[in-house]
Amino acid sequence: MPESITITDNRSGTSIEIPIENGGIDAAEWRRFLPGVWFCDPGLATTAATTSSITELDGDNGVLRYRGYPIEQLAEQSSFLEVAYLLVHGELPTRAQHDEWVYEITHHTFVHDNFRKRIYDAFHYDAHPMGLLTSGVAALSTFYPEAKEIENPKIRMEQIVRLIAKMPTLAAAAYRHSQGQPYVFPDNLLGYPENFLNMMYRMGGEYEIHPVLGKAMEILLILHADHEQNCSTTAARVVGSSHADPYTSVAAACAALYGPRHGGANEAVINMLDEIGDYSDVDSFMKTVKSGENRLMGFGHRVYKNYDPRAKIIKKSAYDVFEVTGKNPRLDLALKIEEIATNDSYFIDRRLYPNVDFYSGLIYQSMGFPTEMFTVLFAIGRTPGWLAHWNEMMEQGSRIARPRQLYTGPEMRDFVPLSER
Ligand code: SDX
Secondary structure, three states: OOOEEEEEEOOOOEEEEEEOEOOEOOHHHHHHHOOOOOOOOHHHOOOOOOOOOOEEEEOOOOEEEEOOEEHHHHHHHOOHHHHHHHHHHOOOOOHHHHHHHHHHHHOOOOOOHHHHHHHHHHOOOOOOHHHHHHHHHHHHOOOOHHHHOOOOHHHHHHHHHHHHHHHHHHHHHHHHHHHOOOOOOOOOOOOHHHHHHHHHHOOOOOOOOOHHHHHHHHHHHHHOOOOOOOHHHHHHHHHHOOOOOHHHHHHHHHHHHOOOOOOOHHHHHHHHHHHHOOHHHHHHHHHHHHOOOOOOOOEOOOOOOOOOHHHHHHHHHHHHHHHHHOOOOOHHHHHHHHHHHOOOHHHHHOOOOEOHHHHHHHHHHHOOOOHHHHHHHHHHHHHHHHHHHHHHHHHHOOOOOOOOOOOOOOOOOOOOOHHHO
16 A cells, blocks of 8 residues: 555545655645645644654653653663753764763853843742743843854854753742842852752752752753653744744743643642642542543643653652652642542543653652742753754754634625724
8 A cells, every 4th residue: 555645626626646754744735736725733733843853752652762762761871961962963972072062061051140130130039930031041142142143053052052051040040039049150060950959959058969869850851851842842943933043942932831731730730739638639629620620730641642751750750759858748649640540531531641740740849849940940951852953943944934824704894983883
């Protein structure tokens, strides 16, 4: 059987055959054959917005690979900066490439002091850290005007290094601002996750980072590093397709991530568990989900119709963290929810399983992060993924994103002066 489809326009009786390649068909063939007839696909659930060689998901089998490497192996054996190199450059680094990459990122962690004095300090003390981060990333574009030279691969790579390096600094500063605490400068002697935790929590003297917590932070950053054409990555690509600079494109991605349907879900899970309150109330809450009154935050996924492989790794990592921090009291609620959902036809029929956000918040909370910081942590991890896709789009020479629509508004009508209305 040929790997193709045949389309017939019944109005004219003409047909064309279109090959199926890489699991998709070329919409340009459709456009040539049926001018003025558009696919209607709100939410882009059935649309491949691009070709990409960065990340592969197999939603039915719960598979996630970065540049062909299984997420389970990377989480276990790699480091976040090594994974960031892999996503951006396409291959695991040699020792020399790795050391140069880590050196460059380590030595670009500082932000201009005007940032603190004139940007973050302009926000209310209780401003949500995602508001500061999203604004801060956009503001970074004003410090590096050369970033507009997006056709220059060397300049693109310089901004990619700067953004990966500075996200933890901006994130920790957003937290310290909300606490009314002085900012902690980056410490170039610390590893990437440890430097972030130090900027978050150091108060005066030495700040000891438990190795288990440093490792858990590393694993969480790796697990969040990329996820193909998710909502925020799509936002980065769409904004980047207008040839905006990478800071502005990543700021758009941060804005998309902020929503509770996407990266804001980890914060929403904790709020949901707090709303349930008691173990004995889980059953009644699950009934409100099945009636449509509540959404089960941290469950469901556009692609995974099986257990999100990242959720499995995070759940295991949670037990390691709780050995150090003490068990998060909400864990039992979460486990009960999972037990009910994985045995109830409502959830099974809708293929709703725990996603990356269901258990991650429990770890973050036990590590001392306030819930408002959870999406910020997601953003730090996802930055290499956003930038890898932005860079891939630039290398592909993509056209500006400009979808069409099916117009359902009123026909042409003449204006009626106010005096006659
Ligand atoms: C992330 O895309 C990515 O890769 C994202 C991400 C990444 O790494 O970038 O993986 C990160 O965003 C994970 C998802 C985090 N969001 C949540 O946990 C919020 C809760 N989940 C949902 O809102 C929802 O599942 C989405 C947004 C994740 C997916 O939405 P879809 O694919 O549009 O699915 P849908 O809303 O069309 O739902 C299909 C059916 C519906 O039932 P019916 O109306 O057909 O009867 O499933 C139901 C929905 O009502 N449903 C849920 C549900 N999710 C879907 N019902 C209860 N609880 C849920 N969580």
